[in-house]
Amino acid sequence: MTGIITAMDLEMDTFAIETQDVKETKLCGRKFLQGKLFGKDVVLVVSGIGKVNAAVTTQMLVDNFSVKKIIHTGVAGGLAPELRPGDVVVASALVQHDFDTTEFGDPKGLVAGFCSVDMEPDQELFQSIFESCKKVIASDTEEWQVIKGRVATGDQFIASKEKSLEIRDFFDAAACEMEGAAVAQVALINQIPFVVLRAISDNASTGAKTDYRTFREKAIQRTVKILQEYLK
Numbered sequence: 001m002t003g004i005i006t007a008m009d010l011e012m013d014t015f016a017i018e019t020q021d022v023k024e025t026k027l028c029g030r031k032f033l034q035g036k037l038f039g040k041d042v043v044l045v046v047s048g049i050g051k052v053n054a055a056v057t058t059q060m061l062v063d064n065f066s067v068k069k070i071i072h073t074g075v076a077g078g079l080a081p082e083l084r085p086g087d088v089v090v091a092s093a094l095v096q097h098d099f100d101t102t103e104f105g106d107p108k109g110l111v112a113g114f115c116s117v118d119m120e121p122d123q124e125l126f127q128s129i130f131e132s133c134k135k136v137i138a139s140d141t142e143e144w145q146v147i148k149g150r151v152a153t154g155d156q157f158i159a160s161k162e163k164s165l166e167i168r169d170f171f172d173a174a175a176c177e178m179e180g181a182a183v184a185q186v187a188l189i190n191q192i193p194f195v196v197l198r199a200i201s202d203n204a205s206t207g208a209k210t211d212y213r214t215f216r217e218k219a220i221q222r223t224v225k226i227l228q229e230y231l232k
């Protein structure tokens with residue numbers, strides 16, 4: 001069973017249309033859809049926004065649906081200068097940019113109980129998703145790129161040059177979003193292989209709000225296509 005955690009309803013709805021033999025379970029206000037997607041056993045759920053929502057959802061997926069791997073998708077603000085809306089980042093590592101116990105001598109971003117700031121995905125899953133991105137690019141009529149890069153997560157929508165540069169420069173992060181590292185943390189605690197895939201909706205700087213609204217649907221279509229390719 002593969003757990004697919006989408007950040008938004010739109011992705012979930014797109015997958016739900018394609019899913020067969022659907023069984024719906026409601027738990028704590030969350031809707032879990034179990035079924036067959038392109039012949040594979042999946043359970044789909046929307047995380048909701050932010051780290052706590054993502055963490056709770058991930059743990060519920062583990063506790064109630066015995067998932068063997070977790071794929072988390074959504075949109076992100078681009079931090080690497082070469083990224084444009086619609087480009088894709090497969091997270092080579094995730095960090096929590098707002099976790100800060102430096103006052104006690106810890107490195108910035110180090111989550112209590114972990115020995116490294118970076119939370120790394122399952123290498124096989126990471127590579128397969130990256131290969132799926134390459135295949136979709138090869139057959140796509142539109143031009144876009146995929147990169148492997150660090151994704152920085154925090155409970156903030158980043159919409160200023162100052163803040164986006166601060167996160168990019170400190171963590172050498174390619175993109176920022178609000179859930180990925182929380183999914184990663186829970187997956188690591190439970191020793192479940194995971195990967196995080198994000199399409200760029202904005203540049204996390206001035207104008208991010210407008211860009212986010214303009215490009216998020218296009219970005220979501222991209223992650224949906226990539227997951228279709230992966231599952232097929």
Ligand code: ADE
Nearest residue numbers: 075076077157158177204
């Ligand atoms: N998700 C998409 N764009 C984002 C941004 N600029 N900041 C945080 N999360 C995002």
